[in-house]
Amino acid sequence: MNQRLQGRTVLVTGAARGIGEKVARLAVDEGARVGLVGLEADRLQGLATDLGDRAVWREADVRDGEALRTAIDGCADELGAIDFLVANAGVASYGTVRNIDEASFERVLDVNVNGVFRTLKHATPHLAASRGHATVVASALSFMPLAAMASYGASKAGVEMLALAYRQEVAHLGVTVGLVHPSWIDTDLVRGAEADLPSFAAMRRRLPYPGNVTTSVDDAAVAIVDALVHRRSRVYVPRAVVVANWAQGLLNSPVAWPWMRRFAARTVPTLEREVDVLGRNDQLVP
Numbered sequence: 001m002n003q004r005l006q007g008r009t010v011l012v013t014g015a016a017r018g019i020g021e022k023v024a025r026l027a028v029d030e031g032a033r034v035g036l037v038g039l040e041a042d043r044l045q046g047l048a049t050d051l052g053d054r055a056v057w058r059e060a061d062v063r064d065g066e067a068l069r070t071a072i073d074g075c076a077d078e079l080g081a082i083d084f085l086v087a088n089a090g091v092a093s094y095g096t097v098r099n100i101d102e103a104s105f106e107r108v109l110d111v112n113v114n115g116v117f118r119t120l121k122h123a124t125p126h127l128a129a130s131r132g133h134a135t136v137v138a139s140a141l142s143f144m145p146l147a148a149m150a151s152y153g154a155s156k157a158g159v160e161m162l163a164l165a166y167r168q169e170v171a172h173l174g175v176t177v178g179l180v181h182p183s184w185i186d187t188d189l190v191r192g193a194e195a196d197l198p199s200f201a202a203m204r205r206r207l208p209y210p211g212n213v214t215t216s217v218d219d220a221a222v223a224i225v226d227a228l229v230h231r232r233s234r235v236y237v238p239r240a241v242v243v244a245n246w247a248q249g250l251l252n253s254p255v256a257w258p259w260m261r262r263f264a265a266r267t268v269p270t271l272e273r274e275v276d277v278l279g280r281n282d283q284l285v286p
Contacts, residue, residue: 004229006031009079011072011126013062013119014089016040018187019137021047022221023086028054030225035075035082037068038089062089062115069122082126084228085134087119092152092189093281094197099272104281105151112155113162120166124175131174133231135224136163140183140241143248144211147264148203148271167233178227181245182237184214192283199270206263210240 010027014020015036021043024034028051036044036057048055056078058071076082091111093104116136127134139156141149160179167177184190184204194201205212220237227235236242250256275281 003031005084005225008032008083009035009081009130010084010086010228011035011037011075011079011082011123012086012088013037013115014137015047015057016043018189019182019185019217019220019224020086020088022217023088023224024051024055026221026225027084027228030229032084033079035072035079037071037075062118063110065118065122068115068118072119072122072126076126081130081132082123083130083132085119085123085127085132086137086224086228087116087123087134088137089115089119090137090155092149092193092283094148094193094271094278094283095151095275095281096148096268096272097150099275100151100281107282108151108155109158112152113158116159117162120162124170124173127175128170128173133176133178133228134163134166134170135178135180135227135235136160137180137182137224138163140181140211140236140244142179142181144244144251147268148200176231176233178231178233178235180224180227180235180237181241182215182220183210183241185220185237186214186216189283190214196278196283197271197274199267199274203267203271206266210238210244213238 005027010032012020012024015024016038024036027034033054037060038044041059044057048057056075058074060067060071062068091108093108138160141153142156142160145153163177163179215238223235223237
């Protein structure tokens with residue numbers, strides 16, 4: 001490793017598993033000290049133990065503003081500063097607008113949008129003090145609508161606008177802000193969806209590239225840590241996702257609608273039946 005983050009500090013939310021865990025490990029390999037914030041205290045403590053004296057941790061739910069503020073402030077006190085923030089905590093739920101329950105839809109929005117708002121709000125004093133950089137994990141679905149992913153897509157489109165507005169608000173403080181747009185990453189979230197809903201995997205295979213490929217967690221973490229080092233404003237994982245961003249006007253135009261309509265007609269009925277049989281909208285964390 002090049003130790004490109006030597007002497008720097010990184011706070012990661014959603015650090016207990018998946019992308020957050022891998023980012024924390026890689027940041028330490030690059031010389032950083034890290035603050036781990038999330039749920040699953042046993043996993044956070046285990047990760048901090050693995051990382052040794054270069055890591056501190058706090059358990060907090062991003063839906064609880066006071067608990068999150070206390071966790072961020074506590075990590076900042078122990079680390080001495082927060083130079084970089086990775087707002088990564090996120091969830092997904094199953095179902096279309098027609099068959100998802102209200103509580104599950106609201107939970108996705110609360111974690112993925114309000115949770116990022118709370119994270120940015122309470123991290124801002126520390127980032128302003130260090131003239132730091134915040135990276136917000138959005139999604140390729142920020143600009144690519146997909147049937148049966150309405151709650152997740154709405155949340156990730158919302159968090160993109162939140163981050164872009166926040167970028168303007170903190171520029172005069174010397175704080176920079178970046179967005180990460182992953183496509184499908186080999187996380188518990190994606191694997192759990194495929195296990196619960198067989199048609200989900202079939203749907204992904206029918207999408208055009210890069211919607212039909214899965215990227216490793218390691219590759220996603222490398223892209224994010226590299227984005228921290230260079231304070232990048234946009235990161236696409238895989239890089240081909242940038243084409244979908246550039247083409248979103250076409251993707252959502254009358255020209256593309258006939259294909260989208262046929263695709264949804266093949267996908268939605270089976271997905272709805274599988275969600276109804278499953279008997280729940282929320283994922284169960286393994």
